[in-house]
Amino acid sequence: MEEDRKSVYAESTIPSYATARPSTDIIAAAHQVLTRIFWEEHRHLYDLYVSEYVLEECGRGDHEAARKRMDLVAGITILPKTAEIEALAAVYQKLLDVSNRAKTDCNHLATCVIRRTDFGRRRSQRRTVLLRPCKEEAYEILH
Numbered sequence: 001m002e003e004d005r006k007s008v009y010a011e012s013t014i015p016s017y018a019t020a021r022p023s024t025d026i027i028a029a030a031h032q033v034l035t036r037i038f039w040e041e042h043r044h045l046y047d048l049y050v051s052e053y054v055l056e057e058c059g060r061g062d063h064e065a066a067r068k069r070m071d072l073v074a075g076i077t078i079l080p081k082t083a084e085i086e087a088l089a090a091v092y093q094k095l096l097d098v099s100n101r102a103k104t105d106c107n108h109l110a111t112c113v114i115r116r117t118d119f120g121r122r123r124s125q126r127r128t129v130l131l132r133p134c135k136e137e138a139y140e141i142l143h
Contacts, residue, residue: 007046
């Protein structure tokens with residue numbers, strides 16, 4: 001990670017929103033527009049990272065949609081899975097009472113913490129947020 005630029009971990013909803021057909025749901029459509037603006041106009045300001053978890057998620061589903069997502073993240077530095085990330089993700093899953101279905105969210109957060117990215121850009125339930133490490137095992141939400 002370059003010293004003069006901030007690092008951003010882009011989890012899988014970012015390529016999903018950036019490449020999806022425009023949604024008919026106004027909230028989802030707004031998230032898509034904001035994500036595309038970030039991707040087209042601002043991503044070059046940051047050192048971008050994805051993880052093996054992101055690649056796994058981006059490769060799922062409809063073949064053509066998966067290809068678009070994978071094309072979008074091609075060339076971005078990949079942060080590998082590690083036992084340390086898996087262990088921290090398991091702690092998050094237990095502490096936050098996260099279902100197995102949503103376990104990958106814990107993997108994303110653990111990746112950001114272990115790899116010490118400056119921000120994790122993700123889409124929460126109601127908005128796209130930037131997350132910043134505030135402790136070794138936690139993040140704060142930036143508005």
